[in-house]
Amino acid sequence: xxxxxxxxxxxxRFDTFTLQPLNLELPGGVIMGLIGxxxxxxxxxxxxxxxxxxxxxxxxxxxxKTLDGNEANIRQDIGVxxxxxxxxxxxxPKNLDTIFRGVYRNWSSDAFSKYCxxxxxxxxxxxxxxxxxxxxxLSISVAISHNPKLLLMDEATSGLDPVVRDDVLxxxxxxxxxxEHSVLFSSHITxxxxxxxxYVAYLHKGSLQFVRSKDELLYEYGIVxxxxxxxxxxxxxxxxxxxxxxxxxxxLTENRQTARRKYPGCVIDQAGLEDIMLLxxxxxxxxxxxx
Amino acid sequence: MTGLLRKDLLLLAKALRxxxxxxxVFAVLSFSQGNNENIGSAVGAYFFIMIVIMQVSTLSADEQxxxxxxxxxxxxxxxxxxxxxYLMSILGTxxxxxxxxxxxxxxxxxxxxxxxxxxxxAGLAGAALFLAAVEFPxxxxxxxxxxxxxxxxxxxxxxxxxxxxxxxGLPLEAAISWFSANQTxxxxxxxxxxxxAFIGSYFLSVSIxxxxxx
Numbered sequence: 362x363x364x365x366x367x368x369x370x371x372x373x374r375f376d377t378f379t380l381q382p383l384n385l386e387l388p389g390g391v392i393m394g395l396i397g398x399x400x401x402x403x404x405x406x407x408x409x410x411x412x413x414x415x416x417x418x419x420x421x422x423x424x425x426k427t428l429d430g431n432e433a434n435i436r437q438d439i440g441v442x443x444x445x446x447x448x449x450x451x452x453x454p455k456n457l458d459t460i461f462r463g464v465y466r467n468w469s470s471d472a473f474s475k476y477c478x479x480x481x482x483x484x485x486x487x488x489x490x491x492x493x494x495x496x497x498x499l500s501i502s503v504a505i506s507h508n509p510k511l512l513l514m515d516e517a518t519s520g521l522d523p524v525v526r527d528d529v530l531x532x533x534x535x536x537x538x539x540x541e542h543s544v545l546f547s548s549h550i551t552x553x554x555x556x557x558x559x560y561v562a563y564l565h566k567g568s569l570q571f572v573r574s575k576d577e578l579l580y581e582y583g584i585v586x587x588x589x590x591x592x593x594x595x596x597x598x599x600x601x602x603x604x605x606x607x608x609x610x611x612x613l614t615e616n617r618q619t620a621r622r623k624y625p626g627c628v629i630d631q632a633g634l635e636d637i638m639l640l641x642x643x644x645x646x647x648x649x650x651x652x
Numbered sequence: 653m654t655g656l657l658r659k660d661l662l663l664l665a666k667a668l669r670x671x672x673x674x675x676x677v678f679a680v681l682s683f684s685q686g687n688n689e690n691i692g693s694a695v696g697a698y699f700f701i702m703i704v705i706m707q708v709s710t711l712s713a714d715e716q717x718x719x720x721x722x723x724x725x726x727x728x729x730x731x732x733x734x735x736x737x738y739l740m741s742i743l744g745t746x747x748x749x750x751x752x753x754x755x756x757x758x759x760x761x762x763x764x765x766x767x768x769x770x771x772x773x774a775g776l777a778g779a780a781l782f783l784a785a786v787e788f789p790x791x792x793x794x795x796x797x798x799x800x801x802x803x804x805x806x807x808x809x810x811x812x813x814x815x816x817x818x819x820x821g822l823p824l825e826a827a828i829s830w831f832s833a834n835q836t837x838x839x840x841x842x843x844x845x846x847x848x849a850f851i852g853s854y855f856l857s858v859s860i861x862x863x864x865x866x
Contacts, residue, residue, distance in 0.1 A: 413721075413865065432729070433728055436726060443722065447718045447719050447722035448719070449714075449717040449719065450717065451663065452662060452663075456662050460658050463653070463655030463656075464656070464727065
């Protein structure tokens, strides 16, 4: 699989937040979920990829071309969905078809009609009459109707009901099914990513904690549950992070099988993405300091 | 970039249709009222100003819809994005000139003089372009709400300076008379100042747009 997106040491400083030098690679034909709490740097990362935010350092390479000076050309093959609808409310989907025919070289009115049909979006209804779910489905239809190689989605499913979210996820799966398209999907709804992501990248306070395949995370990571005294006797280097509450300690292990062998008396559950995110963000790390 | 122009035309379509209807009604009225030859040009000037204001309002509509956030992710350069707005200004101005001249048909037919209304239309076009040249960088820099207030502030300051000049006894009327007597110079300045301001304003707006992180 060719790498279609590469970030090398990409950084950006704001007054109250800094995106630490970020290295990330996205292979072709995969869905990568970018998870992290609010303010972790997910949107900043996506905007740096698009070039709509200035970088303080590092390099962004998309489709083998560096971003600098090629932004407009590279964006011909990128689709973007934001967490809100950015279309004028007085317009109709039919109007958007007219507009985007003049924006993207590869815009396909047929594809747009097909996606709108699939998602039950009326072509002649004004956007102001659409529900949030319909607006989001429209945004996604617009974003993929020029057959982009890369789709960037920024919290596109937040605030949607489960039925609409499922429609969106189905559409995404169809979009990547030919293995020529890739999706970088920022979300804090880990359930969605567990359904569709191939890889998961976790950002915490502007710093990339890991990029792992989702299967690896779900099949290898585990939550070790035990009493405080028992945990005190355990080797802390076996755990990526842990949290204590009034009754027990929950510790995140990156190797569930090894932990089962080493600590047979403990309950060891499979770790979901949400558990992993919570323990990384709110727990204590191996270095013994609060994250 | 044609997509951006189409978007602005679609945004203005409803307003333009209403204006076209009103313009038609006023044109018929002004043509049928032989006793007042100036009604056509007065109403024409009004429509002219409205059309120029209308196309600037597309930027405010973009801001409201958060379109600019999406625009920064589209395959258009900053130069193209800003150019589309400036081209709309030129289109609006040309349309305004056409409407103004249409309203002056009766006057032209009665007097046989088309140079004077054309001169007025050109003057209005120059003024419209000059106003757009001042307004666009303010709108891009400060957003549509604050930008508009600042624009009116600039206009008030300009009027205040002229008024203060008159109060201070500067020979403004003599200067106007002198310019009126030197039509060629007036034409050159009347053409070059708005055009240069418009071009300079475009590059200033591009530089502001490039720095904006919507």
